[in-house]
Amino acid sequence: xxxxxxxxxxxxxxxxxxxxxxxxxxxxxxxxxxxxxxxxxxxxxxxxxxxxxxxxxxxxxxxxxxxxxxxxxxxxxxxxxxxxxxxxxxxxxxxxxxxxxxxxxxxxxxxxxxxxxxxxxxxxxxxxxxxxxxxxxxxxxxxxxxxxxxxxxxxxxxxxx
Amino acid sequence: xxxxxxxxxxxxxxxxxxxxxxxxxxxxxxxxxxxxxxxxxxxxxxxxxxxxxxxxxxxxxxxxxxxxxxxxxxxxxxxxxxxxxxxxxxxxxxxxxxxxxxxxxxxxxxxxxxxxxxxxxxxxxxxxxxxxxxxxx
Numbered sequence: 001x002x003x004x005x006x007x008x009x010x011x012x013x014x015x016x017x018x019x020x021x022x023x024x025x026x027x028x029x030x031x032x033x034x035x036x037x038x039x040x041x042x043x044x045x046x047x048x049x050x051x052x053x054x055x056x057x058x059x060x061x062x063x064x065x066x067x068x069x070x071x072x073x074x075x076x077x078x079x080x081x082x083x084x085x086x087x088x089x090x091x092x093x094x095x096x097x098x099x100x101x102x103x104x105x106x107x108x109x110x111x112x113x114x115x116x117x118x119x120x121x122x123x124x125x126x127x128x129x130x131x132x133x134x135x136x137x138x139x140x141x142x143x144x145x146x147x148x149x150x151x152x153x154x155x156x157x158x159x160x161x
Numbered sequence: 162x163x164x165x166x167x168x169x170x171x172x173x174x175x176x177x178x179x180x181x182x183x184x185x186x187x188x189x190x191x192x193x194x195x196x197x198x199x200x201x202x203x204x205x206x207x208x209x210x211x212x213x214x215x216x217x218x219x220x221x222x223x224x225x226x227x228x229x230x231x232x233x234x235x236x237x238x239x240x241x242x243x244x245x246x247x248x249x250x251x252x253x254x255x256x257x258x259x260x261x262x263x264x265x266x267x268x269x270x271x272x273x274x275x276x277x278x279x280x281x282x283x284x285x286x287x288x289x290x291x292x293x294x295x296x297x298x
Contacts, residue, residue, distance in 0.1 A: 029225045064218050140219045141270045141290060142255045143226050 033066065033093060034059040035148040037075065037132050038100065042120065042158045050109055050120065054083070055102045058136075060093035067092045070137035071101060072145075077120075077154075078128050080113045090139065120156060127153035174241045178249060178276065181283045186232050192224045202277065202284035208298055231256045245278040252293060269293040 041053040054075065060066050072086040083105045093099040109117050119128060130152060135145035171179070181200070188196035198217045205213040224230075233254040240248045254269040275287040289297040 030222060064221055065215075066222070067215075067219070138222065138226075140223050141253075142268065143223050 030146065031061045032146055032148050033136060034061065034150065035132060035134070035136075036150055036152060037130050037154050040077075040154055040156045042156055043104070045121065047110055048108065050107050052083070052105050052107065053102055054105060055100065056132075057098060057100050058093055059098050060095065062095060064095050065092050065097075066136070066146075067139040068136050069139035071103070071134060072137075073103070073132065073134035076131040077116060078130075080116050080119075082113065082116060082130075083107060127155055130154050172241065174244050174247065174278075175239050177283060178239050178241075178247055179236065181276070182234060182236060182249070182251065186234055189232055190230050192227075192230065194220045194224060200283075200285055202279065202286045205284075205286055207287050208289055247276045247278075247283070249274040249276065271295075271297060273297055 036057045036059075037054065038057045039053075039055040041055070043051040043053055054073075056071075056073075067090075069090050070086060070088050072084075074084040075082045085103070085105065087103050089101050089103075091099055091101060109120065131149075132151065133147070133149040135147050137145045185197060185200055188200075194217065197220055198213070201213050201216055203213060205211075205216065211219075233256070235252045237250040237252060238248075239250075242248075249272075251272050251274070252269055253272060269292070270290050271293050273289045274285055276283045277286050278284075291297040
C-alpha cells in the first residue's frame with residue numbers, strides 16, 4: 001500500500017516535470033541567421049567622398065527558408081563607425097543554406113571618421129577587425145525582423161584588384 | 162422586415178466565404194498550420210512566385226515568431242463570379258506579442274484573396290498583400 005502510494009507520487013512528479021519542461025520550451029524557435037562581411041571593395045577614393053561595395057554572406061541555420069525583404073546594417077571598422085543604413089533587398093535564404101547580398105555605400109570619411117581614411121588607404125595590406133550588426137526584415141506579414149551580430153577581420157580590395 | 166432594415170441579405174456563397182475567413186482566423190489564432198494549409202489549393206501561385214509550400218513555410222515562421230496571436234479582420238468586399246470563384250478584399254490587423262524590440266506589434270495589412278470552390282470547399286488559389294496604404298504585390 002505504501003509502495004503503491006510512493007509510486008503514485010513518483011508518477012505525479014514525473015508528469016509535473018514533463019509538463020513544466022513543455023511549458024518552458026521557447027516559443028520563438030527561429031535561429032538568427034549568420035551574416036558575415038565577405039568583402040569590402042573600394043570603388044573610389046577621394047577627399048570629398050569614397051564609394052565602397054560591401055558584400056555579405058548569409059547562412060540560414062533553420063530547417064526552413066527565410067524570405068528577406070530588407071537589410072539594415074551597422075558596420076564598424078577598426079573600432080570606428082564606418083557605415084550604417086537600410087536597404088530594400090528581396091532574396092530568400094534556403095533552409096540550412098547560404099545566400100549573399102551586396103550594398104553600395106557612398107561616404108565622406110573625412111567628415112565622419114577621418115581616422116578611417118588611412119586605415120582604408122592601407123586596408124589592402126592588413127586584416128582590419130570589423131563588427132557588424134543589424135536586422136533582416138522578413139517578408140511575411142506581421143513578422144518582426146531578425147537581429148544579427150558578428151565580428152571578424154577583413155582585407156579591403158580596391159576595384160583595380 | 163429585419164432584412165429590409167439591414168439591407169440585402171448576403172448570398173449563400175458570400176456567407177460561405179465569411180465562414181471561410183472566420184475559420185482561417187480561428188486556425189491562425191490557434192497556430193493550426195495544417196488547418197490553414199488545407200484551405201490552400203494545390204494549384205496556389207501568386208505574383209511573388211510563391212506556391213503552396215512557400216506559404217506553408219511562411220506560416221511556420223510566422224507561428225514560430227509569435228508568442229500569441231490575436232487577429233482583427235474587416236472584410237471590405239466580396240465579389241463572387243458564377244458561384245464557384247470569388248475575390249475577397251480584407252484588412253487584417255494583428256495584436257500579438259513577439260520578440261520584437263517592444264515585444265508587441267499592432268499593424269495592419271490589406272489582403273486580396275482569390276478563391277475557387279472545389280466541390281463544397283472554397284480554396285485559396287492566389288493572394289496579394291501589402292501594408293495598409295502601401296502597394297499590393
